[in-house]
Amino acid sequence: MTAPALPGKNPARASAAAPLEQRRFLRSTAGLAAGVCIVTALAAVSLFVGVGDLSLSSLLSGDPTTRMLFWVSQLPRTLSIILAGMALSVAGLIMQLMARNKFVEPSTVGTVESAQLGILAVTVLLPGASMFLKMSTASVFAAAGTALFLLVLRRIPLRSTLIVPLVGIMLGGVISAVTTFFAYRTDLLQTLNSWMVGDFSGVLRGRYELLWIVGALTVIGYLAADRFTVAGMGADFTTNLGLNYNRVMALGLVIVSLISAVVVVSVGSIPFLGLIVPNLVSLMIGDNVRRAVPWVAVFGAGFVLLCDIIGRTIRYPYEIPVGVVVSAVGSVIFLYLLLRKRGSHA
Amino acid sequence: MICVNGVTKRYSSTVVVDGVSCRIQEGGITSIIGPNGAGKSTLLSMISRLLPMDSGSVTVDGLDVVSTPGRDLAKKMAILRQDNQLTVRLTVRDLVGFGRYPHNGGRPGPGDRTHIETAMAYLDLTALADKFVDELSGGQRQRAFIAMVLAQDTDYLLLDEPLNNLDMKHSVEMMRLLRRLTDDFGKTVVLVIHDINFASCYSDDIIAMCDGRLVHQGPPAEIMRSEVLKDIYEIDIRIEEIEGNRIGVYFA
Numbered sequence: 001m002t003a004p005a006l007p008g009k010n011p012a013r014a015s016a017a018a019p020l021e022q023r024r025f026l027r028s029t030a031g032l033a034a035g036v037c038i039v040t041a042l043a044a045v046s047l048f049v050g051v052g053d054l055s056l057s058s059l060l061s062g063d064p065t066t067r068m069l070f071w072v073s074q075l076p077r078t079l080s081i082i083l084a085g086m087a088l089s090v091a092g093l094i095m096q097l098m099a100r101n102k103f104v105e106p107s108t109v110g111t112v113e114s115a116q117l118g119i120l121a122v123t124v125l126l127p128g129a130s131m132f133l134k135m136s137t138a139s140v141f142a143a144a145g146t147a148l149f150l151l152v153l154r155r156i157p158l159r160s161t162l163i164v165p166l167v168g169i170m171l172g173g174v175i176s177a178v179t180t181f182f183a184y185r186t187d188l189l190q191t192l193n194s195w196m197v198g199d200f201s202g203v204l205r206g207r208y209e210l211l212w213i214v215g216a217l218t219v220i221g222y223l224a225a226d227r228f229t230v231a232g233m234g235a236d237f238t239t240n241l242g243l244n245y246n247r248v249m250a251l252g253l254v255i256v257s258l259i260s261a262v263v264v265v266s267v268g269s270i271p272f273l274g275l276i277v278p279n280l281v282s283l284m285i286g287d288n289v290r291r292a293v294p295w296v297a298v299f300g301a302g303f304v305l306l307c308d309i310i311g312r313t314i315r316y317p318y319e320i321p322v323g324v325v326v327s328a329v330g331s332v333i334f335l336y337l338l339l340r341k342r343g344s345h346a
Numbered sequence: 347m348i349c350v351n352g353v354t355k356r357y358s359s360t361v362v363v364d365g366v367s368c369r370i371q372e373g374g375i376t377s378i379i380g381p382n383g384a385g386k387s388t389l390l391s392m393i394s395r396l397l398p399m400d401s402g403s404v405t406v407d408g409l410d411v412v413s414t415p416g417r418d419l420a421k422k423m424a425i426l427r428q429d430n431q432l433t434v435r436l437t438v439r440d441l442v443g444f445g446r447y448p449h450n451g452g453r454p455g456p457g458d459r460t461h462i463e464t465a466m467a468y469l470d471l472t473a474l475a476d477k478f479v480d481e482l483s484g485g486q487r488q489r490a491f492i493a494m495v496l497a498q499d500t501d502y503l504l505l506d507e508p509l510n511n512l513d514m515k516h517s518v519e520m521m522r523l524l525r526r527l528t529d530d531f532g533k534t535v536v537l538v539i540h541d542i543n544f545a546s547c548y549s550d551d552i553i554a555m556c557d558g559r560l561v562h563q564g565p566p567a568e569i570m571r572s573e574v575l576k577d578i579y580e581i582d583i584r585i586e587e588i589e590g591n592r593i594g595v596y597f598a
Contacts, residue, residue, distance in 0.1 A: 100433045229436070229444070230447060233444070234430075235396075236425070241420055241445075242421070242448040243416060244416060287435040288436055290452070
């Protein structure tokens with residue numbers, strides 16, 4: 001049938017909705033712009049916080065040491081925080097849609113643990129491996145671990161909201177135990193720690209550029225936004241709307257695994273980030289991915305910037321790794337979300 | 347026309363749908379009735395390619411549902427199963443808007459907006475358009491899902507127990523709406539339905555299933571007879587004719 005539309009009872013009603021939607025759009029754009037301003041301000045603070053004697057005036061005066069410090073250490077650090085914060089948050093959102101559960105993210109379903117196992121494998125088998133080779137292996141392991149989680153999920157008939165994250169945490173625990181065992185046997189526990197706890201203090205020019213890949217993956221996630229929203233509605237809805245469910249899942253799997261692997265190789269794991277940021281955004285504006293991704297990205301970048309600044313100043317001149325700060329703040333917010341959800345669905 | 351040719355589905359040794367063949371004519375309401383576990387929903391899922399079949403084939407207007415590209419089918423046929431749980435937090439307008447996905451690939455144009463607003467108006471959802479689906483009552487949510495498949499604007503609409511969660515007022519409104527869709531716009535509606543009296547009053551054709559097999563097919567006048575219903579449901583159902591409709595009385 002080619003009839004273009006069912007005639008509405010009241011065509012005026014249809015057009016009356018337009019201004020409302022427009023207002024809403026303007027309001028959300030204004031909110032987003034405010035978010036970008038806050039992130040920019042935090043980024044500026046982040047550039048000039050640190051043990052190095054770096055101030056705006058000395059930078060502008062053209063002092064060569066300051067200038068070098070800025071380009072080699074401070075700027076790469078701030079950029080990598082923004083990239084990792086955005087990407088991990090968006091990866092969390094995509095993971096939640098794929099698992100159809102709000103309480104999962106790459107570090108609670110075995111993705112991050114698998115990536116760590118991958119890095120360990122390369123380090124043991126090919127000690128002189130390049131960053132790129134480490135990253136590739138970590139990605140393959142991460143994808144395999146995530147696929148395993150999704151396969152296990154398919155076999156669980158009754159998926160209660162809390163069973164899904166529990167399965168993920170158990171799976172991650174098992175993989176993590178294997179990693180720790182082999183790290184212990186090969187005397188690499190110390191090294192392993194640097195991939196376990198996210199830390200931006202080691203970021204230098206020449207050692208963070210892989211993170212641009214996750215920036216690109218975030219953009220791909222945004223471009224495929226509608227597919228992920230549809231997949232989040234379930235396999236039947238996806239098929240009904242003419243999409244290949246398995247193909248959408250595969251795309252999500254690749255994006256999530258690559259983002260997790262690259263971040264773990266570059267700066268280590270930052271747990272809870274992909275969990276709390278999408279959940280907070282969901283409370284504010286819902287889960288329509290096309291609308292949510294910009295918010296999740298901005299929020300994620302801002303949150304990690306803030307946590308990194310806290311970690312750098314709270315025990316000055318020492319640093320607390322950002323992974324620790326994010327975990328501490330994140331676990332409190334996670335508990336709040338869990339209890340809130342229980343209350344509203346009881 | 348939907349042609350079902352010898353469709354079978356089995357889970358290990360249990361045969362759920364057993365070699366069902368039938369034709370569903372264009373432009374009308376076809377109701378699939380039968381006792382629990384008769385294979386009604388399974389049959390509907392196979393017709394709508396949500397469930398792979400073990401043998402047999404299904405064509406919709408000549409398109410084989412297994413081999414035709416998903417997006418082409420999505421413009422021809424919409425399916426809504428029962429017990430839909432949405433974990434994604436979407437507004438009603440967004441949800442209904444996704445019904446347009448097969449047509450616009452996620453890039454809505456002005457025509458899409460008309461479809462969306464019309465579908466919402468049809469299901470009395472305009473006042474709820476900006477609410478999140480998880481904040482609605484069960485009945486409102488069911489109507490939102492129906493609005494979504496309506497916005498999909500397909501020739502064929504397949505609904506698995508669409509009256510689930512609806513009160514009497516909304517059940518009647520839903521059936522009238524489906525009737526209007528077939529009468530005014532030539533759509534073909536296929537329902538799995540439990541209430542034989544709704545099936546009797548609103549259908550053009552009834553397919554009766556029992557133990558995975560198709561046992562009767564025909565217009566309500568043929569199916570709504572005590573001996574036929576006894577054959578399907580194994581209980582005595584008295585038939586009364588009220589205002590030209592055949593009503594089964596089985597409450598006492």
